[in-house]
Amino acid sequence: MWSMGWPIVGETLEFLFGKPEIFVSKRMRRYSPEIFKTKILGEKTVVICGPNGHKFLFSNEQKYFTAFRPHSMQKMFRSYKAPAAAAAPPAVAQPAIDKEAKVLRSPGFLKPEALVRYLGIMDSCTQEQMKAYWEGKDEVKVYPLAKTLTLGLACRFFLGIDELDRIARSVSNFDDVTVGMHSLILNFPGTTFYKATKAADELRRELKIVIQEKKAAMASGAPMHDILSHMIVASDPTGKHMPEAEIADKIMGLLTAGYSTVATAMTFFMKYVGERPDIYAKVLAEHKEIADSKKPGQFLEWDDINKMKYSWNVLYEVMRFTPPLQGTFREALTDFTYAGYTILCCILDC
Template sequence: MEFFYASLLCLFVSFVFLLLHLLFYKTKPRSGSLPPGKTGWPVLGESLEFLPTGWKGHPEKFIFDRMAKYSSQIFRTHLLGEPAAVLCGSAGNKFLFSNENKLVQAWWPSSVDKIFPNVNPTSSKEEAIKMRKMLPQFMKPEALHRYVGIMDHIARRHFADGWENKEEVVVFPLAKNYTFWLAMRLFVSVEDPAMVEKFAAPFNLLAAGLISIPIDLPGTPFNKGIKASAYIRKELGEIIKQRKADLAEGKASPTQDILSHMLLTANEDGKFMHELDIANKILGLLIGGHDTASSACTFIVKYLAELPEVYDAVYREQVEIAKTKAPGEMLNWEDLQKMKYSWNVACEVLRLAPPLQGAFREAIADFSFNGFSVPKGWKLYWSANSTHKNAEFFPEPQKFDPSRFEGSGPAPYTFVPFGGGPRMCPGKEYARLEILVFMHHLVNKFKWEKIIPDEKIVVDPMPIPAKGLPIRLYPRTA
């Protein structure tokens, strides 16, 4: 009997507690509620649902399923071991991009610091902020004007070595070679193909390690990434030492590239950067300067193979520019400004297959969005696909239509392949130049067809054809 009364008392107390809990949340102002959603499994959260959608080639599925179920503006989840809110649509993009360093700041896992160790007691995030302040002067119009001729020179060598006199090629590795070669030449003045090749394989291991599960055991991608990073930093250290000597002897120019600038520029305290920190910053630039553009170039080849009418229009534009050039004459800035249709095509490729699928931020203060509260410390994620593949912003979103970018183009905060706000990719214009130079040489030299018509696309974290996009080449006759 005592057990019965004790059980009844426990049941009554539980009922009262539950009733008070429900009343509290029912009467709590909506602005104080967390966003709708779920946190998934303990520790893992919804990461095992988030990542596989990309591996299957449809990263937008995770986003759109939850937008339909919870809210088209914001929902709650748990990713990479962290509670997170996903802000969607143009309003979400505008909010995040407009509140950079006010309510939100850049965030990535602490495991990144193992791959990019700093001499100074600062995080990779803080060092990246410093780097972003330094970059704009290398992306000024006058600097970009100089880059066009260099890009054209590298592109000619690239196509001569990797494409010409070949019946079949695999596009993605070639595109990576092209963009990496450009980055090495423009950032550290390394142009020798053998030297570039020496860095290429370790860079691939490093990039894979950055996006892997951070388990530092022999043989894991993360461990290989750490080792590759150490190897590249050692090799860059030799380049840095040689550059120091060349600058001292007047054999190198203080303005020839980013490396020279880093060596000769002091911070606010009058101190110069340590060689290891310079190597880390160059590492980050080389990754950012070639990985995303190589994906874009690959998908341009894919879509031009699938859409002959688009290929023909690009070719007509590019052949007219080629006709104005004397034999051996390099492309210049004015030539690239004439490539309007080609850039519209590239933008439509970036809409459908954005190399940057999205990015994380961290809330540095409590804030409200669309009537829901997001606590300080929560991670925030924006997805390019929440607008790029949304019929509200792009009618018939799966249709390839370069005319979307004519005139004033898409509405603000809807086309975001380079991010936005203070954290918009500072290399956006640099990427435009290298993509257009690639397109110019590609269509003037070849027609092509896909060898695997229905090749699967994998997104991990960038979209990549599963087999690298093998194609059959048909050289154009002069």
């Protein structure tokens, strides 16, 4: 007998306030090791489990299902579905969404090979933040500092700003938004969702100031090589530019998605390696060999990254033990069958 949990909230509380891996494994034992249904965050949800499930999901993306944001996330990121697109028939709305996605994907600095050009800057920023927040301290808390570092790098490449104090002030707001993205929509003081929406509003105000500063700098002829500059000048086929409010919303989404997961992976890398002196010694030796080959003031290059084979393998194993992202939501595009069960397509009211 399947159980969807309590009325309205479903099994959200157990999912959010327990450990997701225990939540899933418990139901795999009770119902099926491959698939079960539940209700979390107000959504009727089918959970596909195990290696075969992962293979099925990733090999049928955009065929049977597509990415879906829970209603809590949609309300927080207001430009998720523009009113015009949501009201229009699917045949009209989808091309508009595709064109917008193309605009966001088009800059060359979003491509993987662009990392080659940015490695030196990333290395420089990392060293600056290590000196500011890590060196000379008797004790450091890794996770907060990892978040400051990754958010700083994200702001540098997405926004073109490198003011450490300004970035550090935003960390708590991004934390609140990250937690609130997967919460019950209870919008009154004291709730997680209320706190997250207030943080999102504050971030939008700050980002609008950054946008205005960027426009002024661009008007003065300053060279710009960041995502924000591209979004300001980009236009759709009709020549219409993106409104400032929408730019702020999308940049907030990019920053939120980009910094927390990386910081989590970095933190657990340090935790697990710190618990294994034998592995730490091998990682240190690999990095020391690369450091010894560099001239004073010379930053990392792509060849150096490729030499870190053991370190990369350790990181992959860390992420296997503790995935920085516990899962994502998808929406069925059509009816399909998996593990003997039929999942029905339904149009969700977003």
